[in-house]
Amino acid sequence: MDPEKNNNKPEVWTWFDHPRNIKRLKIGFYIVLVLLVLPDLFIHKHTLFSSIEAFPGFYAIFGFVACVVIILVSKLLGFALKKKEDYYDR
């Protein structure tokens, strides 16, 4: 840490600034994703409405697709709805 900083200055954590740590996080994240889908291949899943739900990784795909759709829809809506911050002051 900077020696000139006095004691009142808060302690500064920089763990997330190191590219190596980010890389570790990413790898860990991908491993978790794979581990979450793996058990689906071996267990018998109950379904609520349709047999598609028993497909391995159904909720993973569902979550991913749902989020992509939400992001794209809001991006599109954003073109119409986003205004400059002084919009109401003008």
Next chain:
Amino acid sequence: MTASLHPSMLFFAGALLLWLLPLLGRRILILLVPVAAFLIITQLEHGTYFSYQMLGFDLNLLRVDKLSKVFGYVFTINAFACFLFALHLKGRYEHTAALTYIGAALGAVFAADLISLYLFWEIMAITSTFLVLARKTERSYRAAFRYVMVHIFGGLCLLAGILLQINATGSVAFEGFTLHGLPTYLILIGFLLNAAAPPMNAWLSDAYPEATVTGGVIMTAYTTKTAVYTLIRGFAGWEVLMIVGCCMAIYGIIWAILENDMRRILAYSIMNQVGFMICGIGIGTAMALNGAMAHAFAHIIYKALLWMSAGAVLYLTGKSKCTDLGGLYKTMPLTMIFGTIGALAISSFPFLSGYTTKPMIIEAGVHEGFFWVWLILEIASAGVFLHAGIKFPYFVFFAKDNGLRPGEPPKHMLLAMAFLASICIFIGVYPQPLYNILPYPVEFHAYTFEHTLNQFQLLMFSALAFFMLLPLLKRTETISIDTDWFYRKGGRLFVQGCDKLFNGLNDFGDRIFVQKLPGVLSRFFEDPARSLQQHGARLLAEFTGDERPLAKRQTDIDHRTRNLAYPVGGGVLLAVLFLAIMSLFFFL
């Protein structure tokens, strides 16, 4: 113990006592009031108390049953945490408003009749406005004005509905409404406005983010959740609420994703979460209502926690826009951890409070075979993680470092956050105490292997989508239009439109009838005979196409008129013609 004390009374008395006590006394008082109220509520036995007469009706201020007690518990627990968070405030003004506001919310929850409910409802609207005004900025004054106007409108709808309802049924009792008609629709509109259902939603995301650091935290819990309580009490099983709830859940997500202000993101996520509850109320089965109540309980806690972490950031940095924030984990790791716990709880991450409550609503929908409800609520569940679960902590505490190094907030704020975070974890890991206070027996098990695995898949792959599409989610320094456009911009456009239309019409009339026409007429009547002849000469010239004799004729006419040099026969001829025409008219 019989009910000798109304929980609201403590808050109202506290608000008065506040003006007599020194700072230390005030600090003890604001912590003591919620604790005492909580203890009183635990001791209340089922029944109705505090009867009084008004307008010839028997009214009851205190109806105790399991439903009102659930809300009573969570309102007082949350009040304690909020006042702990607001302990640094030295003034009396905000605390008075907050105590009265919370007292009124408790009063509304415990009121057994529509008239008492309405009175507390209006006190809530007015006192909460002061929490926005206390920010003391130009923007907050305007937001507070809009806030109170919208709530007056909602209050009037409610009042009209209540009066019609009393007229139609002769009863002031606040029970489940069975009549479908204008009275109940008006009451429903009044309730839904406070629940921030679209299109009456914009007051929430407009006013809450303009409130003070502590006022925002306090406001998040009471107005919308009192509305949820009244909807459970009055409108359980009304199918229309399923549609309203689903719309709210999606609406909240989309607008939260567009938003840049962190507290506005959280305001929209209130809408989203209340959407889940209202959907549960619309489903209306015992399990769905249990789910709605449990979710309201969990929601109040983690939402206050989220607002506290955002409030702490605003308190220390003075900034609330995501574009100005970022990298704050470096100096406020504890706030980051508490905020993330709240963010994960709202996303119903397993082992946190949202997970043991929200799926109850979805499962109740599945039991009833509502495919669309299931689909939309699952999409919304994924979306919650997107906008509140990741977006909020990511853009505030990580993302681009904007060089802010504020340090941790004061200890009482950290304590308040730690208190709420531990409740989130407690309900998430061991939900049984919460299930026990719900009105109906709970037959729901959150922690089956399959269900937990599904939830993890849903959330983690939502996270994957977030990070893959991060470029699309880049923060921009913008605001998003919401339905408040209609009264903020629309109102102004209406005035401008009226200005253009009516003042334009006025101008036009002025030009034609005041300026032009009298001139023309006076020129004509100055010498009508000459004007007529001139005109006739012009017409004749146009008709024949021969312009040459025109100038000569005109000078002749001028000359004749000026010198009155008409032949006498001409005058006689005209007079005879005139008489002939008149006699024709007379005899025919």
